[in-house]
Amino acid sequence: MSPSEQFVDAQSSSGIVRQARSDSVKRRPKDRKAQISAAAAIAFSERGYPAVSVDDIASAVGISGSALYRHFPNKYAMFRHAALELTEALASALDVVSVTPAATDAQRLREDLIAVIRTTIRNRRTAGIYRWESRFLEADDRKSVRAQASAVNRRVARHLSRSDPAMTAREKTLVVAAMFSVIGSITVHNLLLPQRVMEQVLLEACLAIDHGEGATTASRLEQSSLPRTVTTNKRERLLQEAVRLFDSRGYHDVSIEEIAAAAGLNASGMYRYFPSKAELLGAVFYRAADRLDLATAAVFDSADSHEEALRSLSAMYVELSFAQHELMSVYFSEMNNLLPSHRSDLKNRQKLYVVEWARVLREIRPELSAVEAKFVVHAALNLVPDVGRMMKFDAAAENAARLQMFMSAVLFGRQAASTVSTRRGTSAS
Structure with a gap:
């Protein structure tokens, strides 16, 4: 009998029987x-x-x-x-x-x-x-x-x-x-x-x-640049209502029937455009990714320097997020509910987006390694949903300017060139 076994008494017709039992059955970890x-x-x-x-x-x-x-x-x-x-x-x-x-x-x-x-x-x-x-x-x-x-x-x-x-x-x-x-x-x-x-x-x-680095050059958000539109296109109505409902209640708590009804259709009418709720969510995500790609391309086409490109990218990202905050909120919160093929594709697009920003950042701050630059870009981008939510995505110019200031501070740093030796040579403690 192994050392981990112990004896217990059991009643039988012939009296008390000694039975072996393993500790693993009796004992549960304290933690x-x-x-x-x-x-x-x-x-x-x-x-x-x-x-x-x-x-x-x-x-x-x-x-x-x-x-x-x-x-x-x-x-x-x-x-x-x-x-x-x-x-x-x-x-x-x-x-x-x-x-x-x-x-x-x-x-x-x-x-x-x-x-x-x-x-x-x-x-x-x-x-x-x-x-x-x-x-x-x-x-x-x-x-x-x-x-x-x-x-x-x-x-x-x-x-x-x-x-x-x-x-x-x-x-x-x-x-x-x-x-x-x-x-x-x-x-x-x-x-x-x-x-x-x-x-x-x-x-x-x-x-x-x-x-507060970057405060003097933060641009202002034009509140009317990306207005909410009313469309008679049924597919577009379904996308708009899906975004609104997913944002307010979450993907799992919204039914296909509710989305269809909000768009003025019945459930069978929705299936003419999207075979499932998961496919509809995928279309929402691709809509957000496509708009971001188009806006990013426009920034690169018009920027005359790496610094201008990075500041314009920040301003664009804040503008797009505030103007379409329901869409961006769904984009950030419902990724795991996508079909696996959509999730893999969109995550790859996200990674490429961060790489684009990081490439520009390293032209300005060459002391950053490729991975460090990506950390910094993620930190800057993360500000928008987090702080934007605290601002209730109110598109007042001072909110946009403050958020852009935060992003600029993170991206451009505090006299970045002079601090590299400190980071490389000493502990944060």
Whole structure:
């Protein structure tokens, strides 16, 4: 008998029988709840709440669904736990930041940001859950998560170099939110860098936002440049209504019948244009990608320098995102619901788009490696859905100008040429 077996008493007709039983049957790991929580957070972060089932999470942990219910009563409880755990991890990381009493605001801000960056890197596969919490958390839980996030935001905002009396609380909130968006951008791609280099790339981008580089040249958004149109084309109406409904309620909670009715058709009428809801979603994505490609080509055709091209690309991206924020929101949030062939094709197009920006960026900042440049581009692009959502995609010129300022700061950096030796030669700590 193996050492891992133990004896138990069992009643039989002939008396007490000693039976051997393996520890593996009786004992459960003490950290089982933590294992479930981690698996759930990864699944929700990468695939979104509706696409994940309890069985998916149980399978990832190697247990049955009934065993999982011993720790969490339902799927929502796991989602809530994951969302709260992320903000709690950030708060805990800031709690242990240690600086001397004589430290300057700049030193304190740097240490706070490093703590947030390292926590996000450790939780890279799960931190993307922040994109889903506003849609799927119940009102009270959403309020709790946002209260925790706001407390973390305020703690970092205390040390902003631009915290002069003229800067409103709202402006400080947006600056820190932009920094957190830069840090959170690592959850939307799987590019790799040594941790020390990754920390410093993200830190430099955050500090550039704090210093407000690029503010003087941010262009203004023309609110009427891309108006919402009313069309009598039935296919176009279906696309417009699908975007509106997917954005407000999510792909899984919208039926084909609802889309058709909103467009003034019956379900059979919709099938004349799209064979399935998945094909309709694919058409929505290709619409967004095509418009982005056309606008990008126009920028490159008209730009006279790499710097002008990069600033114009930023202005175009903000303009397009604000003018079609429902379409862009669906584009960012529903990728995993695409048919596999569409998803693969569109992800490749996304990668090529980032490569185009990174190529221009390296002409301006040759000290960046190809991978570092892509990190910076992802950080700049990530600002638009994150900060734009906080602005409610209000197309007021000051909102667009502020967002373009953040993007310019991240892309052009703080005296980029003079900081390369610091990044290459020292740790972020």
